[in-house]
Amino acid sequence: MATPASIDMIERLIGFDTTSRESNLELISYVREYLAGLGVESMLVHNAEGTKANLYATVGDQDKPGIMLSGHTDVVPVDGQPWDTDPFKVVEKDGKLYGRGTSDMKSFIAITLAKLPEFQARGLETPLHLAFSYDEEIGCIGVRTLIAKFADMPIKPAMCIVGEPTSMQVITGHKGKRSYQVRVRGFEAHSSLAPRGVNAIEFAARLIAKLRDIAERIQDEGPHDELYDVTHTTVHTGVISGGTQLNIVPLDCRFEFEFRYIGDQDPDALETEIRDYAANELEPAMKAIHPDAGITIDCVNHMPGLDMNANDEVVTFVKSLAGRNDHAKVAFGTEAGLFQTRAGIPTVVCGPGSIDQAHKPNEFITLEQVSAAETFLDRLMDRVCEA
Numbered sequence: 001m002a003t004p005a006s007i008d009m010i011e012r013l014i015g016f017d018t019t020s021r022e023s024n025l026e027l028i029s030y031v032r033e034y035l036a037g038l039g040v041e042s043m044l045v046h047n048a049e050g051t052k053a054n055l056y057a058t059v060g061d062q063d064k065p066g067i068m069l070s071g072h073t074d075v076v077p078v079d080g081q082p083w084d085t086d087p088f089k090v091v092e093k094d095g096k097l098y099g100r101g102t103s104d105m106k107s108f109i110a111i112t113l114a115k116l117p118e119f120q121a122r123g124l125e126t127p128l129h130l131a132f133s134y135d136e137e138i139g140c141i142g143v144r145t146l147i148a149k150f151a152d153m154p155i156k157p158a159m160c161i162v163g164e165p166t167s168m169q170v171i172t173g174h175k176g177k178r179s180y181q182v183r184v185r186g187f188e189a190h191s192s193l194a195p196r197g198v199n200a201i202e203f204a205a206r207l208i209a210k211l212r213d214i215a216e217r218i219q220d221e222g223p224h225d226e227l228y229d230v231t232h233t234t235v236h237t238g239v240i241s242g243g244t245q246l247n248i249v250p251l252d253c254r255f256e257f258e259f260r261y262i263g264d265q266d267p268d269a270l271e272t273e274i275r276d277y278a279a280n281e282l283e284p285a286m287k288a289i290h291p292d293a294g295i296t297i298d299c300v301n302h303m304p305g306l307d308m309n310a311n312d313e314v315v316t317f318v319k320s321l322a323g324r325n326d327h328a329k330v331a332f333g334t335e336a337g338l339f340q341t342r343a344g345i346p347t348v349v350c351g352p353g354s355i356d357q358a359h360k361p362n363e364f365i366t367l368e369q370v371s372a373a374e375t376f377l378d379r380l381m382d383r384v385c386e387a
């Protein structure tokens, strides 16, 4: 059964409107004070404006590498969503707790906090590290400044569990993502003199067709990873704009594309192939007409993927906590890829609630999932505590 302590903490954390565009500092200072009350010191890593912060804290011996429990404190907006209740006030109904962030992912943070006094009472032999971030929902931005701090830390966490909603399934991988903005600069001319201009839209179309060719080649030839629903890397163009009116050869065309790659795909090689095509196949023809014409490709976000070996210690350890032997890979991105690739910390994703409820109106977590997370942490206690 879900304990009142967990439910009470979930209610408190949901009560802070930490939509990514807002400050998360009220929530962070609440957590910091709660931890201080347990004798645990917190380190805050703020954003440049000082309006948001990551919180990092170690419970137990500071001189030993321990187990990091990680989550993001921000939530997606509720704007325009038809909620039946106040999204920032937990409502319990039919065995479910409703509220923005109940699944994604304040409940994991709350249940962890609620359990800490028990961990302490039983005496931590292996420490717990808590890492609570901001701005996850807008591209895993916040946690990067925290990860940069790990480089200076004498003791790094030995492993990490990211408590995103997986219905307590153990997730060993998710795809990485790179997103790009492309600007194609043409050269204007009256459309009756089209060959004297450089048509930015047409060259953009060639590059987009090339992206499509690459996507189809990867689909046919792989690499494939059968643990994913879509078993291969995907390449996709999502936005385009360009041109002024029909009788002008367009000067400008902009579009955005992304690829979401599996662990066996080298994202640098893919990016190089795309850049080489633009530079060697398209730009010479453009510049032959006008030297100012050309193509600029900017990477605007890179979220590394997670790809843990199923035999890694963190995988078997977390399976034992979750009481199951299976593992899976998921379509959605998390901070786990950054912890693995940028901080070198073996990481899996495992947390209460379902991704099916995330980001939707009337988001909820079942009390059964709250209870499952408590059991998970009880098993962790058995492993890391003295008594």
Ligand SMILES: [Zn+2]
Binding pocket: 072, 104, 105, 136, 164, 165
């Ligand atoms: Zn999330």
